[in-house]
Amino acid sequence: xxxxxxxxxxxxxxxxxxxxYRFLVVVCSxxxxxxxxxxxxxxxxxxxxxxxxxxxxxxxxxxxxxxxEDVTDIYYPVLAHDYGLEQYALASSRAxxxxxxxxxxxxxxxxxxxxxRIRGKGK
Numbered sequence: 365x366x367x368x369x370x371x372x373x374x375x376x377x378x379x380x381x382x383x384x385y386r387f388l389v390v391v392c393s394x395x396x397x398x399x400x401x402x403x404x405x406x407x408x409x410x411x412x413x414x415x416x417x418x419x420x421x422x423x424x425x426x427x428x429x430x431x432x433e434d435v436t437d438i439y440y441p442v443l444a445h446d447y448g449l450e451q452y453a454l455a456s457s458r459a460x461x462x463x464x465x466x467x468x469x470x471x472x473x474x475x476x477x478x479x480x481r482i483r484g485k486g487k
Contacts, residue, residue, distance in 0.1 A: 366447060372401035380408050402427070403442045406471065407449060413469045414452075423469045432475035436461055439473055 368376060371392070378384045390398060406427055413423040427443075429435035440458045444450040449471070453463045461473030 366404055366407070368401060368404060369397065372397055372404070375401055376404055376408075379405060399438050400442060400446075403439060403447060406439075406443065407447045410449065410452075410463075410465060410469060410471055414465050414467050416467065418467045420468075423467065425469075425471045427471070427473050428476055428479060429473075430476050432461065432473075432477070435473040435475055443471070 375388065375390055379388055390401075392398060406425055409425045413425065416423065427435060427439050429438065436458055440461070443463070444456060444458075449463055450456050453465055455464045456462065463471040465471070
């Protein structure tokens with residue numbers, strides 16, 4: 365069960381339930397739970413995409429942190445174990461920073477240094 369404190373719940377509600385903002389900046393102190401709250405947003409996005417038909421393209425969610433070690437050390441355990449995404453995933457790999465879910469949904473953990481390697485359409 366995911367348990368968010370009041371401030372995290374306000375951010376979650378504004379972004380995912382009421383959809384008040386497209387972008388939101390959260391400024392708070394160390395230990396507030398920015399990573400844990402962000403992981404709740406990621407999990408919701410994954411489940412929303414899994415609910416869509418399999419033929420819908422580009423169902424990817426990216427989590428980007430300053431370094432690859434940060435993203436795998438911080439987000440992988442929270443998403444895989446605390447939020448239980450491994451039990452829904454068809455495949456997951458901490459080393460590759462990737463979860464694959466039914467319906468062609470993919471969750472990728474990337475470092476900011478590797479952002480330019482995200483594949484996209486050429487010109």
